[in-house]
Amino acid sequence: MVVHRFAGRVPRGGTLPHPGSVTSILPHRTGPLRRLTLLFALVTVAFAAPATARGAPQARLSWPLSPIPAVTRYFDAPDTPYGRGHRGVDLAAAPGQQVLAADAGVVIFAGQVGGRPVLSVDHDGGLRTTYEPVAALVPAGEQVYRGQVLGTVLAGHPGCPVAACLHWGVRVGVGFAEYADPLAFTGEAGEFRLKPWDG
Numbered sequence: 632m633v634v635h636r637f638a639g640r641v642p643r644g645g646t647l648p649h650p651g652s653v654t655s656i657l658p659h660r661t662g663p664l665r666r667l668t669l670l671f672a673l674v675t676v677a678f679a680a681p682a683t684a685r686g687a688p689q690a691r692l693s694w695p696l697s698p699i700p701a702v703t704r705y706f707d708a709p710d711t712p713y714g715r716g717h718r719g720v721d722l723a724a725a726p727g728q729q730v731l732a733a734d735a736g737v738v739i740f741a742g743q744v745g746g747r748p749v750l751s752v753d754h755d756g757g758l759r760t761t762y763e764p765v766a767a768l769v770p771a772g773e774q775v776y777r778g779q780v781l782g783t784v785l786a787g788h789p790g791c792p793v794a795a796c797l798h799w800g801v802r803v804g805v806g807f808a809e810y811a812d813p814l815a816f817t818g819e820a821g822e823f824r825l826k827p828w829d830g
């Protein structure tokens with residue numbers, strides 16, 4: 632009786648499923664379709680992103696790594712100035728990878744902050760970008776252009792799930808006291824770049 636359900640699905644020259652596998656076959660009818668839908672969504676995103684970027688005005692900030700990296704940890708605005716949170720985004724990198732200026736500006740700081748090697752650049756419009764941990768190749772006071780190599784990525788950023796992560800921050804406001812989400816300035820939705828990390 633149950634076998635009738637599969638009468639139309641048996642491939643030519645194929646065999647009927649073993650009765651014992653009847654229950655296990657039903658979920659498979661949705662599995663591949665769901666995977667196909669997901670794949671289609673990802674492909675759509677992959678092709679839609681460059682298409683919309685073409686001809687669009689230049690983003691306020693460019694990515695500090697090339698090619699565009701995976702985001703391993705997103706911005707998490709702290710509730711209070713000293714509260715918990717994540718004051719930037721972590722970008723997957725290789726140790727020694729070049730760190731690029733997100734926009735033209737002046738290197739305002741290159742040195743240690745609490746034992747962490749940090750580099751900061753001030754840009755027009757009251758924007759400051761920070762990069763860490765970075766081995767700086769440019770000194771404070773240096774004028775840099777957009778995309779200029781500022782230094783190289785070092786391993787060791789806390790919570791980094793890959794070989795090295797560049798922690799990229801954006802500060803705005805009076806005295807650059809406020810932290811903003813860097814991805815909001817790149818003109819791209821960072822979620823599309825998120826990749827699952829298993830460990």
Ligand SMILES: [Zn+2]
Pocket residue numbers: 704717719720721788798799
């Ligand atoms: Zn971080």
